[in-house]
Amino acid sequence: MSLNVPNHKVCTWTQDYDNPASLATYTANGGYEALKKILAEKTPAEQIIEQLKISALRGRGGAGFPTGLKWSFMPRNYEGDKYIVCNTDEGEPGTFKDRDILRFNPHQLIEGMIIAGYTLGARAGYNYIHGEIFEQYQSWERALDEARAAGLLGNNILGSGWNFDLHAHHGYGAYVCGEETALLESIEGKKGQPRFKPPFPASYGLYGKPTTINNTETLASVPWIMRHGGQAFLDLGKPNNGGSKIFSVSGHVERPGNYEVRMGTPFSELLEMAGGVRGGRHLKAVIPGGSSVPVLPGATMMELTMDYDSIAKAGSYLGAGSVIVMDDTVCMVKALERLAYFYFEESCGQCTPCREGTGWMYRVIHRIEHGQGRPEDLDLLMSVGTNISGRTICALGDAAVGPVHSFLKHFRNEFEYHIEHKRCMVGA
Amino acid sequence: MLSTESLAQIDREIAKYPADQKQSAVMSALRIAQVEKGWLAPESIEFVATYLGMPTIAVYEVASFYNMYDLRPVGAHKLTVCTNISCQLQGVDAVVAKIQAKLGIGFGETTPDGRFTLKEGECFGSCGDGPLCLHNNHTLHTRLTADNVDAFLEGLK
Ligand SMILES: Cc1cc2nc3c(=O)[nH]c(=O)nc-3n(C[C@H](O)[C@H](O)[C@H](O)COP(=O)(O)O)c2cc1C
Ligand code: FES
Numbered sequence: 407m408s409l410n411v412p413n414h415k416v417c418t419w420t421q422d423y424d425n426p427a428s429l430a431t432y433t434a435n436g437g438y439e440a441l442k443k444i445l446a447e448k449t450p451a452e453q454i455i456e457q458l459k460i461s462a463l464r465g466r467g468g469a470g471f472p473t474g475l476k477w478s479f480m481p482r483n484y485e486g487d488k489y490i491v492c493n494t495d496e497g498e499p500g501t502f503k504d505r506d507i508l509r510f511n512p513h514q515l516i517e518g519m520i521i522a523g524y525t526l527g528a529r530a531g532y533n534y535i536h537g538e539i540f541e542q543y544q545s546w547e548r549a550l551d552e553a554r555a556a557g558l559l560g561n562n563i564l565g566s567g568w569n570f571d572l573h574a575h576h577g578y579g580a581y582v583c584g585e586e587t588a589l590l591e592s593i594e595g596k597k598g599q600p601r602f603k604p605p606f607p608a609s610y611g612l613y614g615k616p617t618t619i620n621n622t623e624t625l626a627s628v629p630w631i632m633r634h635g636g637q638a639f640l641d642l643g644k645p646n647n648g649g650s651k652i653f654s655v656s657g658h659v660e661r662p663g664n665y666e667v668r669m670g671t672p673f674s675e676l677l678e679m680a681g682g683v684r685g686g687r688h689l690k691a692v693i694p695g696g697s698s699v700p701v702l703p704g705a706t707m708m709e710l711t712m713d714y715d716s717i718a719k720a721g722s723y724l725g726a727g728s729v730i731v732m733d734d735t736v737c738m739v740k741a742l743e744r745l746a747y748f749y750f751e752e753s754c755g756q757c758t759p760c761r762e763g764t765g766w767m768y769r770v771i772h773r774i775e776h777g778q779g780r781p782e783d784l785d786l787l788m789s790v791g792t793n794i795s796g797r798t799i800c801a802l803g804d805a806a807v808g809p810v811h812s813f814l815k816h817f818r819n820e821f822e823y824h825i826e827h828k829r830c831m832v833g834a
Numbered sequence: 835m836l837s838t839e840s841l842a843q844i845d846r847e848i849a850k851y852p853a854d855q856k857q858s859a860v861m862s863a864l865r866i867a868q869v870e871k872g873w874l875a876p877e878s879i880e881f882v883a884t885y886l887g888m889p890t891i892a893v894y895e896v897a898s899f900y901n902m903y904d905l906r907p908v909g910a911h912k913l914t915v916c917t918n919i920s921c922q923l924q925g926v927d928a929v930v931a932k933i934q935a936k937l938g939i940g941f942g943e944t945t946p947d948g949r950f951t952l953k954e955g956e957c958f959g960s961c962g963d964g965p966l967c968l969h970n971n972h973t974l975h976t977r978l979t980a981d982n983v984d985a986f987l988e989g990l991k
Contacts, residue, residue, distance in 0.1 A: 497956065497959050499957040500919065502963075537902050538914075538971075540971065541974065579902035595861065596896065613855060655962070662963075748919075
């Protein structure tokens with residue numbers, strides 16, 4: 407496959423080649439052609455944004471916000487510096503697609519960021535890379551060096567007279583920095599504590615300058631869209647859910663891994679691609695979009711297609727496309743205990759409801775799991791959650807509540823059994 | 835004081851940011867200092883503060899906020915294991931049990947000979963390759979099992 411033909415492997419096509427990450431592989435197969443055309447024809451920014459709008463590309467970082475619309479928020483005639491920032495702080499449990507883009511297709515992200523920089527009039531761009539993947543921080547910097555040596559970055563890019571550069575910023579272990587304003591604080595050399603919004607980054611972003619922040623997969627999709635047009639991308643998926651999407655499938659499947667498929671692909675097909683439930687066991691539950699989105703029963707999932715609208719209609723979210731599969735050996739109390747611990751550990755501590763509430767939820771679930779649950783604990787969990795939701799600066803608080811409320815909604819009997827019998831009903 | 839090699843690395847980081855935004859290099863500077871010294875002693879934090887023209891307390895805030903900085907000495911091999919949901923489903927508990935039995939330490943502990951420190955980590959964004967162990971913050975060992983974890987530990991000696 408290649409970038410020359412509009413196939414559904416939008417971000418993962420280089421994996422067909424021996425040196426998937428090299429500049430040579432990328433350029434030999436249509437890479438940087440979109441950028442060259444834009445620079446040669448001086449394509450107006452409005453036209454680029456228009457194609458993004460037609461494509462129905464929605465942010466791949468979790469919220470699914472339309473990318474074309476986000477780009478249109480950047481002030482056009484602002485005199486000072488502006489920035490484009492890429493979010494590769496992938497740390498939402500179950501999510502591991504952006505690491506593979508850096509590993510196998512770094513140049514498509516670079517091209518996407520350069521096109522973004524050109525469209526938005528940015529002076530520079532930064533890619534914030536998750537702390538625990540230092541090897542990809544280094545490999546992406548090597549890809550930047552290759553691009554610089556080829557005249558694709560720096561001064562007078564490809565003879566166009568336009569100057570733009572990209573840099574990598576390495577995180578060092580904080581989930582909350584995936585939240586876009588915490589990420590900006592972190593690049594500025596501070597603790598990663600989210601900012602109040604508004605003002606939004608498009609007016610007050612990095613160093614107080616207009617800034618657009620997009621996920622890695624979002625930006626890496628841009629060269630494909632510019633090459634083949636917004637309509638072709640839209641046609642890969644379904645209305646309002648354009649394109650293909652990388653789904654990270656983990657947990658109880660035979661072959662955990664990334665699978666890039668068209669939006670709207672039935673969940674059952676995706677599961678099949680990952681080898682099905684391990685050992686042919688029964689599918690109990692699926693978290694369809696990363697640890698922060700509500701869990702759904704396996705039977706419900708088997709009826710759904712993988713796109714924003716279908717998953718939302720069933721009461722959950724597509725999120726970052728992180729599909730966590732659980733078979734019938736899973737104790738839902740133990741699983742939720744681990745998730746609750748995560749949000750407790752990663753709350754930045756800035757907002758009282760989140761800082762205190764995540765601790766309360768963890769301790770209550772912990773005591774249920776360890777046979778010390780009380781009959782009133784389930785109501786207590788619900789009410790702590792309700793008191794966090796919507797009362798915090800960023801969405802980490804809501805992210806912590808989603809699992810708790812949904813586990814209780816769909817698997818309440820397991821929690822009740824734990825409280826009453828002081829042990830697990832799974833395998834009992 | 836850091837080595838000239840470390841200082842050159844920090845200077846490369848500073849150059850990524852606007853001239854009046856040196857502070858943006860604080861995370862890398864702390865990482866580079868930690869790699870050279872093994873952990874972040876108060877002198878190292880003070881050095882980074884002076885080098886970047888920041889108040890020491892501001893550097894300390896950063897060093898204490900992010901999980902991968904060590905504000906106390908760690909063993910020669912710091913092993914961080916992700917125990918989050920995907921890795922848990924993919925069998926990390928058995929891997930952790932093996933490591934703990936072999937090293938004789940629990941999470942947050944260092945072996946008496948100072949060779950190994952074991953830490954519990956949060957999602958590395960690499961779940962498809964789990965269970966995983968991050969060695970000295972920078973090298974990821976993937977697809978560990980109760981069967982291959984012995985060989986992995988032997989390989990570190
Ligand atoms: C707690 C928290 C963690 C987040 N983590 C990530 C992340 O790791 N990667 C990401 O792209 N977006 C993450 N987001 C969403 C970002 O704030 C932001 O919406 C996104 O980067 C925008 O890019 P997009 O429009 O291309 O999706 C997170 C949000 C929250 C509240
Ligand atoms: S859950 Fe272990 S790496 Fe993501």
